[in-house]
Amino acid sequence: MNEYTQAEIGHKTNIEILNILPEKVNAGEDLLIQVRVTSVSNNDLLGCKIQVIDFSSNNVTETELNFFNRIDNDTYEFPLKAPKEPGEYAWTVLFPAQQKEGTLFKESSMQFSFIVKPHMITISSWGVLSPVTQGEKFKVNIGVKCSAGCSLAGLPLFVMDDNHQQVAVGHLREEIMPQTNGFYWTEQELTAPTDEAFHKWAIQCRAQELEIQHQSLPETFLFRTAKPPEHKIMIKVINKFDKSPIQEAYVMLGLYKATADKNGVATLVVPGGNQELYITKDDYISFQTSLEISEDTDIKAELEYCPVL
Structure with a gap:
């Protein structure tokens, strides 16, 4: 009968994810994960490597087992950077085959999936004093916020009239609006139409200029043009x-x-x-x-x- 060393036979391992992972995560955001590995003989695996592999078999990150309670070996909770491109992803957490103190521990793995969603931009407007005198200048305050707290400093904005024609271009200011949480803003000067009527204009932003994909809906505001007060x-x-x-x-x-x-x-x-x-x-x-x-x-x-x- 052939004789095999422990390193040649290897011990079977099992890997699992301890924390509940979110189904959806913002593009580019950190996803926190904690992993547990056990062996059939309840071995101490402290210092052994853990890898996270993406859908293309690339190594996303690597950490090691940090705790042993005489049965289980756990990692610290560690961050995974979500992809910047929205979509559905299936990654794998892997305990690669490795030796410790002359004993071989076999590979084990577990797949997990998540959805990367684009950041949402919310646009708001205020401060239009209606009615506006026909053909005169007036101002609208514009505020913009990202759902993931991205910097929107300098983001281009444009205003469209009732006929979907661009009537103004502006940029958000570099600084956040005082006493707000990540709310960027600007004051945009506009020229009123020369007719006497109700108007519904829209504010949009050029989100495609941001590094991570964002989505936004136009913000509309109403005003009435009227004859000059006399x-x-x-x-x-x-x-x-x-x-x-x-x-x-x-x-x-x-x-x-x-x-x-x-x-x-x-x-x-x-x-x-x-x-x-x-x-x-x-x-x-x-x-x-x-x-x-x-x-x-x-x-x-x-x-x-x-x-x-």
């Missing part, structure tokens, strides 16, 4: 019965809005023509009337007190 209208809002001023009443004259001050006065500058005046305040009956505006005018509006029980 008449100053001062509206005094008072209680119908005791004639006391009503402060913080909401006043809307045509497309223009204001809030009454402590004296019950709201001042608006509006274009000429027929305008609807609407005033509301909690616990008061709303006031509404039509006005023909042709000059600067002072108006008194009396609201009837009617508390909600």
